[in-house]
Amino acid sequence: MLTVEELEAGYGRSQVLFGMALTAAEGEVISLVGRNGMGKTTTVSTIMGLLPARRGRIGFDGHDIAGRAPNRIARAGIGLVPEGRRVFASLSVEENLVATAIRRDRHGADGSAQWTLPRVFELFPRLLERRRQSARTLSGGEQQMLAIGRALLTNPRLLILDEATEGLAPIIRQEIWACLGTLKASGQTILVIDKNLKEMARLVDRHHLIEKGRVVWAGTPEALAGEPDLAHRYLGL
């Protein structure tokens, strides 16, 4: 479904990605893990068209989407839950959810239907309780749920989450991980960036270890756990 090859990107004179390569098959959950500043968010920004690819290919469902505008990439079926949530603070919860919604004929592996407002409220009942409140009055965890709900309402074939559990209370983190488990079980393809290897081990099919803008190792959570040197060297654990 997603094939990133030989990707190079950066900011002004500073190059950040040096031959980034990734693949995600339909229904697979993959991760990008690595120390701060190694290029995880830059990879996601380039996939989403927010940053130009200087070289390389970003294949999605057989099309090269490198160079397309962000709104076209969203319409092609990639939904982003950005680092720092970035909800529209002055809009209500419901307005946030519908602002970027995209209808699409889609069926998950279990035959699950289109994401709609009622389905998002079923997944996150707190958002239903707060549907008329402005987003700025929500707690960090509620804002994160809102950011996930907003991305789901674009009915993405690939859902990308950048540090979705960062800075949240442990109990809210557990809710987010449980939600991602439910999405995976429904056949959702997911790319997740996070630091919590323990929680990711239950969710992720394949990790990608990133160092200085390229993948230095890829494999299952079990394989990573079996090579503690890797986590020490590339994650500082």
Ligand SMILES: Nc1ncnc2c1ncn2[C@@H]1O[C@H](COP(=O)(O)OP(=O)(O)OP(=O)(O)O)[C@@H](O)[C@H]1O
């Ligand atoms: N808007 C920007 N302008 C200039 N440099 C940037 C910008 N955003 C990121 N960088 C730089 O690019 C490099 C990679 O950053 P990136 O955000 O992709 O890292 P990351 O792996 O996602 O780490 P983190 O966990 O810190 O977000 C860093 O050196 C960072 O300082």
